[in-house]
Amino acid sequence: MMGLFDFIKGGADDFIKRNIEAVSSEQKSYDYAAFELQNDLAYDISALFSPASTKPNWTKASNFADRANKFYFQCSVSRACIEKRAQGIANIDLLVTGKASTKKLLQSPNPTDKTLSNALRVWETSLSIGGDLYLFYDLRNPFEPYIWALRQDLVSNNVKKQQYEYRPARLSGKDTPPQLIFQYDSLGNTIRCLELNGTSYKGVDGYLQRIAHHNPLSATEGAGAGDSALRSVDIWLIIEELIATKFGNGGAKGGLITAPTIRTQKDMADAQHFLSQLNDQKNINVLANGMEFVSTQLTFGELDVINVRAAQAASIQDAFKVPGVLLNSTTQTTYANMRAGDKIFYRTFIGPEAHWLVGQLEWGIRKYIDATATLKVDETQIDHIQDDQLQMAKDMASMGCFTANEVRAILGKPPVDDGNELMKPIAAQNGQPEEKPKGPVGFNADSGDRGDANTNDK
Secondary structure (H helix, E strand, O other), rough: OOHHHOOOOOOHHHHHHHHHHHHHHHOOOOOOHHHHHHHHHHHHHHEEEEEEEEHOOOOOHHHHHHHHHHHHOOOHHOOOOOOHHHHHHHHEEEEEEEHHHHHHHHOOOOOOOHHHHHHHHHHHHHHHHEEEEEEEEEOOOOOOOEEEEEOHHHHHEEEEOOEEEEOOOOHHHHOOOOOEEEEEOOOOOEEEEEEEEEOOOOOOOOOOOEEEOOOOOOOOOOHHHHHHHHHHHHHHHHHHHHHHHHHHOOOOOOEEEEOOOOOHHHHHHHHHHHHHHHHHOOOOOOOOOOOOOEOOOOHHHHHHHHHHHHHHHHHHHHHHHHOHHHHOOOOOOOOOHHHHHHHHHHHEEEEHHHHHHHHHHHHHHHHHOOOEEEEEEHHOHHHHHHHHHHHHHHHHHHHOOOHHHHHHHHHOOOOOOOOOOOOOOOOOOOOOOHHHHOOOOOOOOOOOOOHHHHHHOO
């Protein structure tokens, strides 16, 4: 028996070593999901001897629910950040071209979310927490196609069989066959969808698209913003519990009371009788002569709890890329810095994230539904950057090298029939000379007749 164990373990060690070498030699631009150690261990006997290093710290399908509960329901700072990110993405407007059915689908992706805005909110929330988003293009009813977002922890990637397996029964703790199976090709594109019908599967018209934030250590698990905020959230929750406990006991410090010297059973009985007389209300508030209270806790001031809590909140905000001023976490919140924070938030996160997410959605729509469709972010409708757009339009109009329609496009306005001619420079529009006046320009020069150089008399 021992020889069999050594044989199996030796084979497992060799398997792990070969896979680690394979992973380290692959390039990130290539899909090396089949070589990843954690994927092979899920379907291999060597999982019995898997080392701790195969358990990554990022949010995976197996721990998504626990981390979602921590980020979204327990920590108010991370929830505010997640909702701020989701709301920013939900507020974007899209410019859509393609079939009428495609536009209708994007106006209301599914009966649960009802609107694209709410769907975008849900999708970004999933990406912020877990780093992965699974979009199910449901074409089972050709007259009413839908786009559903499947929970990350209900979808598993079986790299051995090259298929995604969707098991909603996991929510009730049941281990049942997959409800849906999405088989994919070597490029990861869905080529077939199977739906469980009784005890067998039948082919249906549907596709699955995985959208994920880049994870440099895994091809099958995305890296969400919450992954980098996990340690700060844990510390923040510990501080919150400490504060709640402190106020719950009225701010009293925990500690010990020195007892008199006890050598015999009679000394013990006398001490217990003495304490019972002093503590008849079960709450010692008088120390007898010779007793001393020894604290075993630090005060809030000694722990510097308030500053540490604020520092952890700032660290969480940094991980989610949300300026603290937008969450009223600073004492200098004014309209000016709120406006500046809005612009920073859009430039550093909302804009890039929206373009990336919409680009991914466009790929899926064109791949599986409408090859002629185009989706773009309409930045002319972003409230907090309209000042920038207005200034850009003014600058373009004053240059004399843009048409009126080009300027109107910056402001999100439709073209006009007579707007294709170059606009005159701003000086010419105001009746001012296009050239600077000629004449003496010395320090003591007479500038009274400098404008004469531009008259028709000269």
